[in-house]
Amino acid sequence: MQRLNASEAGFADAFDALVNGRREADADVSSVVTQTIRDVRARGDVTLAEMTQRFDGFDLNAAGWQIDAAQCKAAYEALAPDLRDALTLAAKRIEAYHKAQLPENRDYRDADNVRLGARWSAVDAAGVYVPGGRAAYPSSVLMNAIPAKVAGVERIVMVTPTPGGETNQAVMAAAYLAGVDEIWRVGGAQAIAALAYGTERIRAVDVITGPGNAWVAEAKRQLYGVVGIDMVAGPSEILVVADAKNDPEWIAADLLSQAEHDPTSQSILFTDDAGFADAVAKAVDAQIASLATGAVARQSWDDFGAIVLVDDLEGAMPLVNRLAGEHLELAVDDDRAERLFDLVRHAGSVFLGRMTPEAIGDYVAGPNHVLPTGRRARFASGLSVLDFMKRTSFIALDKAAINAIGPAAATLADAEGLPAHAASVRKRL
Amino acid sequence: MQRLNASEAGFADAFDALVNGRREADADVSSVVTQTIRDVRARGDVTLAEMTQRFDGFDLNAAGWQIDAAQCKAAYEALAPDLRDALTLAAKRIEAYHKAQLPENRDYRDADNVRLGARWSAVDAAGVYVPGGRAAYPSSVLMNAIPAKVAGVERIVMVTPTPGGETNQAVMAAAYLAGVDEIWRVGGAQAIAALAYGTERIRAVDVITGPGNAWVAEAKRQLYGVVGIDMVAGPSEILVVADAKNDPEWIAADLLSQAEHDPTSQSILFTDDAGFADAVAKAVDAQIASLATGAVARQSWDDFGAIVLVDDLEGAMPLVNRLAGEHLELAVDDDRAERLFDLVRHAGSVFLGRMTPEAIGDYVAGPNHVLPTGRRARFASGLSVLDFMKRTSFIALDKAAINAIGPAAATLADAEGLPAHAASVRKRL
Structure with missing residues (x-):
């Protein structure tokens, strides 16, 4: 100190x-991760099974690829009562805070009678990464999956390594409470690649959140743009x-x-x-x-x-x-x-x-515990329902409105050397 | 077709x-960009001057590094009246639409008398990349800089290449209208690196937006996390x-x-x-x-x-x-x-x-023309004031509130094997 x-x-x-x-390690994991992503795209589940055998030491095809809903429910019911109550209280409070975050749509007409607005909608599917071993925190499952659920995401997919084939009861209980729809027993950069591109078994998702080691973080960084990600942590x-x-x-x-x-x-x-x-x-x-x-x-x-x-x-x-x-x-x-x-x-x-x-x-x-680190609060925010939603803006003009603002648009298009832009407006004036 | x-x-x-x-080129620009970023971090303005000489064919130290406010104002005033009016109308309408986007802070007490909320604030400084040559669109300057201004960003920094030392009058006029604070005559991946890390002359910014070629896009992607970026376009x-x-x-x-x-x-x-x-x-x-x-x-x-x-x-x-x-x-x-x-x-x-x-x-x-491309509307939104802001959540408990929800927190900390977490709560109960 x-x-x-x-x-x-x-x-x-x-x-x-x-x-x-x-404080961040300079581990050069970039090229390894690039190769892993390439392998998963090329060979899909075969690569996932091979890597799981190598790193987690068990056979996915023998042990089963998924943890099913009944197992999660059973894990929840088997929790010590005080832990079950604590997890349930946490889930309720997280849900309430994030519900209050839901953004409002806008739809209005301005002085020129131009109708403008924005509609928010949820992504179709979200992937949540949950680390294995010591850092497998049930609170983290709640903090990532509940905002997706509140946002209205219809398919929430968890991926988590189960080293030695051992599942984590508290994590499964939290997945049940949070309403996770699918759990796949894969981890590492290969799990992120599977979520981003899809494999024979695992359908692709649109957004991936959740903490992970350097390989997981690098995979998210490399796949940013192919999918949405929460942040670089x-x-x-x-x-x-x-x-x-x-x-x-x-x-x-x-x-x-x-x-x-x-x-x-x-x-x-x-x-x-x-x-x-x-x-x-x-x-x-x-x-x-x-x-x-x-x-x-x-x-x-x-x-x-x-x-x-x-x-x-x-x-x-x-x-x-x-x-x-x-x-x-x-x-x-x-x-x-x-x-x-x-x-x-x-x-x-x-x-x-x-x-x-x-x-x-x-x-x-109630507020999210996934927060910007390493001075990133200068420009980034904690995880929220907005990470699982997107906004579609919209515009509607009638004849009077296009006559009011159309000529300016055509003038600007001319100045920018884009004649088809100008023509698409002028034909309607 | x-x-x-x-x-x-x-x-x-x-x-x-x-x-x-x-439709996106697979140009392998990644390693070149990595090296450019390294050079700018190591040698700052010397690298910027060398690369500007090489790619834009002029001497920054002789011609001047910046375009000053007076030049921009003069460019605005020299515009043909119909173009000036069109640009001004566009700026006003963009400003009005983005003002309506400003998010509201939250501050409330829940049933357990826990005070919760979130405050939004602008980033300190934003960088806007404006391409040179044919794609130097004044409309793009407005669409990137005005949302930053509306968000409350105090320092808006434009970087733009000026090939052959030639400045673009319409772009300068738009910068004047949008309230850009600094304009630096540098472009390419080196300009993005300079904005992200700062150089002797150019102070670092917190968020970088704006369109660019493959090198600029790759630099933004590589520096995502060091700074905020708008999106992969x-x-x-x-x-x-x-x-x-x-x-x-x-x-x-x-x-x-x-x-x-x-x-x-x-x-x-x-x-x-x-x-x-x-x-x-x-x-x-x-x-x-x-x-x-x-x-x-x-x-x-x-x-x-x-x-x-x-x-x-x-x-x-x-x-x-x-x-x-x-x-x-x-x-x-x-x-x-x-x-x-x-x-x-x-x-x-x-x-x-x-x-x-x-x-x-x-x-x-009025709505932003910077929008998600290549199927990214599945998870991404157009540029908005939110890209230049971040949200700080907050929590305040009194004695009764911590007694109400503290025990559950301690129970969860125990279950996750984090005894100092549990102790920090229990000492206050």
């Missing part, structure tokens, strides 16, 4: 280094802006809730009180010792953690905006949180006040 | 071929659904207004009347002969044009949806256009009725 002090000489350079520091991060009135134990836990995700996660505290900074640093060290995820959290905190001491918290906000973090906690009194929030220009999701730890947003609050 | 008949044997295969036919297309009550001359002009853009453009007519189909085909041939753009239109129409004869126009709509075209004209009586529009699932922009030629949408109607 590094400590920075905004009033010391050299701070600007040190903070620049923090902003520009790369990197290691996640939390920024906490906190005054000395917080319990340092709470803030330490918040920083660690990010650090425990991955060794490349980043947790940064901004505070105006050196004593509080010390107390949090001490609490982090103490809590790490007893965490089951302590080794990961330790590495993340040591390599990428930071505590930035500022003169006042308002002065921290330009720094916060430069980092454009995925998660931003404003752990101050409610009225001050509001004032600080008004200074936020770039952040994926903001957690206001002392009683709103980031983990609430990971699970049950 | 090929003719298909939906009631003849073999139609399904022939239509599949039409849907899957590739391919050759454009028009689908016209028309009954026999149309003037074949009008419909022929509409088909040609797409064909004259580029040899890879595509124009497809769906009609239920064989005689009308013949009349349109004849009118196309006749009109091409007298078009200044006839050679391009001829190649497009010969290679990619099609007339599809269907039993009834309603039956054409599933075919139309499979093609998911950039532009769709429904050239029928108004009430029938409405009914056909209700059957549209995928289209970039729809032009309703006999008096709405597509060219109206290219210039003056």
Whole structure:
């Protein structure tokens, strides 16, 4: 963990280094992924079966390609009651928040009697990637599939690797709750290629979302344009802006809730009180010792953690905006949180006040936990129903309307050297 | 031009071929673009100057890197009055349509007294690419820059090659009208790299939009994630659904207004009347002969044009949806256009009725003319203010709210093996 002090000489350079520091691996997976995509396009399910045998160690043709709906329902019903209730509460709250996101169509006539508008509609089919192994989170199934369902997508297809043929009960339960229509037991770049182009068994989808390793991310990036994708995701991060009135134990836990995700996660505290900074640093060290995820959290905190001491918290906000973090906690009194929030220009999701730890947003609050990372909140938003919808604009003119605005269109077409454009208008005047 | 008949044997295969036919060149520009991006990152303006000398044949350091605001204003004032009026009308109408797109913030409390919402904000800076030479369209400057301006972007940066050092007066006039803040005389993949990473002279932007050649498109694709981009664009297309009550001359002009853009453009007519189909085909041939753009239109129409004869126009709509075209004209009586529009699932922009030629949408109607091509209307939308904005979700809990939903979050964190997540919630209960 590094400590920075905004009033010391050299701070600007040190903070620049923090902003520009790369946490993403430069793994050269590009050419491997290109070849995988080519193979899946050429040989379809044969390639999927071969790669699944090689990487997940089981035979798709023997074990079955799909996990069926009955298995998912059974998994849901077999959950411990408190976990089932928690998952159900999460699903309901996520559904409610995303329903409120549904965009409105527009249809109006302007002063020239030109009818204009836009209609929103869902994509036909969405693919959701769910990683296997340790990162197979049921919450992630809900956060990706429920917005698609709310958007009105008629076919939601999940792909997930099942290493050794082992299925993940919590993931299957979440798929049941979220209304996933198909689950295919394939993973990696080959699963993304199958969703994008289709194979003999798997019909192509229109949009692919969901987290994955470097190969999955690269496949999505390469296939962007063939299908829609949610975003390019990197290691996640939390920024906490906190005054000395917080319990340092709470803030330490918040920083660690990010650090425990991955060794490349980043947790940064901004505070105006050196004593509080010390107390949090001490609490982090103490809590790490007893965490089951302590080794990961330790590495993340040591390599990428930071505590930035500022003169006042308002002065921290330009720094916060430069980092454009995925998660931003404003752990101050409610009225001050509001004032600080008004200074936020770039952040994926903001957690206001002392009683709103980031983990609430990971699970049950309702807003999506798929958020822009690596300073991408400068231009990107969290996953929403809009990622599964598209807008069709429309125009309708009558004789009076084309006589009103048509001549200008023809003049512009002439100026651009496009005579057929001009003719298509002038013939109607 | 090929003719298909939906009631003849073999139609399904022939239509599949039409849907899957590739019009995009497979030019392998990827590695060249990767190297260009690397060069611009390493040597910044030196690379820009060298490449401009090589490709555009002039010395940026001698001729000046920028086109200043006074030059743009002068270009606007020097326009022929009818062109200036047409451009101004277009700008006003585009601005009005895009203003109506501005999204609303949300801020509410749910039944558990959890405060939830989302705030929209503009990106800090947007880059607009404007091609040089024949495809330097002033309408394109308006369509890209005005939505950014309406979104609230404070810095709009245009990059455009000026081959031989020659500036394009109409483009400069449009930049003045649209409120572009900076214009740099650089083009190609190197201009995109400069916008994404910044150089000594050019500060980086957050989103890059605008059309370009294969190198520009590939640079945008490779830099997606470093910056936001509008979309992956391919050759454009028009689908016209028309009954026999149309003037074949009008419909022929509409088909040609797409064909004259580029040899890879595509124009497809769906009609239920064989005689009308013949009349349109004849009118196309006749009109091409007298078009200044006839050679391009001829190649497009010969290679990619099609007339599809269907039993009834309603039956054409599933075919139309499979093609998911950039532009769709429904050239029928108004009430029938409405009914056909209700059957549209995928289209970039729809032009309703006999008096709405597509060219109206290219210039003056108001909706954006930057639209998804190559079947991407299945998942993508036209350019809008949303491309220059991002959404920050927020959550605020009080003591009662965290007691209501916190336990479920902790239960889920336990199940996912993330103890610091659980602790950050439980400490507050």
